[in-house]
Amino acid sequence: MLRSRVHEAAHEVGFALCGVARPDPSDHLEHYRAWLAAGYHGDMAYLARPDAVARRGDPARTLAEVRAIVVVGDLYDQPDPPGVPDDPSRGVIARYARGRDYHRVMRTKLRRLAERIERAAGGEGLAGVARAYVDTGPVLERELARRAGLGWFGRNTMLIHPRAGSYFFLGVLFTTVEIEPDAPFEADHCGTCRRCVDACPTGALLDRDPEGAPVLDATRCISYLTIEQRGPIPQELRPALGNRVFGCDICQEVCPWNVRFSRPAEEPAYRARGPGELPQGVEVEGGRPGGARPTKDSGAASPPHPGTDFPGLVELLETALDPGRWDAFTRGSPIRRAGRVGLARSACVALGNELARVRTPRSEALAVLRRAAHDSDPVVAEAAGWALKRAGGRSEG
Structure with missing residues (x-):
């Protein structure tokens, strides 16, 4: 049959x-x-x-x-x-x-x-x-x-x-x-x-x-x-x-x-994927994933990529704020569907929820959110501002 x-x-x-x-x-x-x-x-x-x-x-x-x-x-x-x-x-x-x-x-x-x-x-x-x-x-x-x-x-x-x-x-x-x-x-x-x-x-x-x-x-x-x-x-x-x-x-x-x-x-x-592990077919050239050029905020070399198995929120937002790193991180991955703006926005929201739960916010979380608050896309900037307010108004500095 x-x-x-x-x-x-x-x-x-x-x-x-x-x-x-x-x-x-x-x-x-x-x-x-x-x-x-x-x-x-x-x-x-x-x-x-x-x-x-x-x-x-x-x-x-x-x-x-x-x-x-x-x-x-x-x-x-x-x-x-x-x-x-x-x-x-x-x-x-x-x-x-x-x-x-x-x-x-x-x-x-x-x-x-x-x-x-x-x-x-x-x-x-x-x-x-x-x-x-x-x-x-x-x-x-x-x-x-x-x-x-x-x-x-x-x-x-x-x-x-x-x-x-x-x-x-x-x-x-x-x-x-x-x-x-x-x-x-x-x-x-x-x-x-x-x-x-x-x-x-x-x-x-x-x-x-x-x-x-x-x-x-x-x-x-x-x-x-x-x-x-x-x-x-x-x-x-x-x-x-x-x-x-x-x-x-x-x-x-x-x-x-x-x-x-x-x-x-x-x-x-x-x-x-584990931390630092790029999608299949993506290579690191000159310290940059996939040969992407550094952005003005990223420096000359790229920090390790977060993994896809419960990535650190700070590392994830840092990646989403850098178009070159985001491109390499999401290439060949379903995560690319959200777009750079969508991933950065959601990471900001998640960080805001974290900051609302803790007594002493992490300095690195506040720092990356302040960067995100100046992102060129208003959706990301608004989400970052909301997250900083969740931290109890600690957006100064």
């Missing part, structure tokens, strides 16, 4: 999960449209483009002769060092963003999978074409994954696999080859559990709608605020961010299915 060979091929190229879905029109599209109408997508206007919404609703609009959709999952969880996430002087980066950009890693694997499917189909006298997507095209990946038997929608809106939890990336392969589908996942194993809803510090999770679909107000979600939000973070939400500077895993960390079943990433590329 071709489906079993597809499953085998997916595991051979390194995917932990695989399922095959029918290319039927979406039965989740009305929930998606209602979510957009409520404005829960915030400034992510690309999600509401009419052509993209229509393509999300019908796979045939993406690939006219599509006969099957292969959905794969790549594990990315990694354990946190004991006690470190609670250290207010260190920033928290979401697990998925601590290693290399998953889009690149998964696209390479999906190309290899497509080649194997073509060979297997050719052996059965079939021929076809394939189109791959990794969180970038007009595709409702989680719905397709549920239809491919990979799990159910949790109250945190994540897809939860009964033996792997929710820490996995999704990739899809539209193919014109006829492949027998897997059985859809129909059960909802969340039951009455509301741990994710209750744990969200900003109240972004709105539980389920009357028809059972989970609802997220992205404009209150820490991941949206630190990654997609391009302007200032609303002041009333800033204290709730704590030391989170890029993304948030709280609703996944408290999920019993992750506590019990989540497995560490099998892909080495998703491993967090």
Whole structure:
């Protein structure tokens, strides 16, 4: 059976999960449209483009002769060092963003999978074409994954696999080859559990709608605020961010299915980088990462880069204030999505939250915030000024 060979091929190229879905029109599209109408997508206007919404609703609009959709999952969880996430002087980066950009890693694997499917189909006298997507095209990946038997929608809106939890990336392969589908996942194993809803510090999770679909107000979600939000973070939400500077895993960390079943990433590329370790392909030339020229504030040589596994907030903000260092630090990393301004802004907010908790602020924290208060971008300067006020007005000097 071709489906079993597809499953085998997916595991051979390194995917932990695989399922095959029918290319039927979406039965989740009305929930998606209602979510957009409520404005829960915030400034992510690309999600509401009419052509993209229509393509999300019908796979045939993406690939006219599509006969099957292969959905794969790549594990990315990694354990946190004991006690470190609670250290207010260190920033928290979401697990998925601590290693290399998953889009690149998964696209390479999906190309290899497509080649194997073509060979297997050719052996059965079939021929076809394939189109791959990794969180970038007009595709409702989680719905397709549920239809491919990979799990159910949790109250945190994540897809939860009964033996792997929710820490996995999704990739899809539209193919014109006829492949027998897997059985859809129909059960909802969340039951009455509301741990994710209750744990969200900003109240972004709105539980389920009357028809059972989970609802997220992205404009209150820490991941949206630190990654997609391009302007200032609303002041009333800033204290709730704590030391989170890029993304948030709280609703996944408290999920019993992750506590019990989540497995560490099998892909080495998703491993967090240590201090001074640059992304793959980035070299240091003349003391500057990637040959970047020194800025007027940076000096002739660059200090070591912070790691992606709970970086020091002072070091992270220093990096974000220097365009050359920021470029090298984020090259080939999902963190680049936030932009230099977004990362610097979030680091300022996190430092402000740290300073509000301590009796004696660190002099180096105050110093870097004073520098940030004079940043050329008003979003960064405003966030730094707010952080200094959180320190009790210690902005003089």
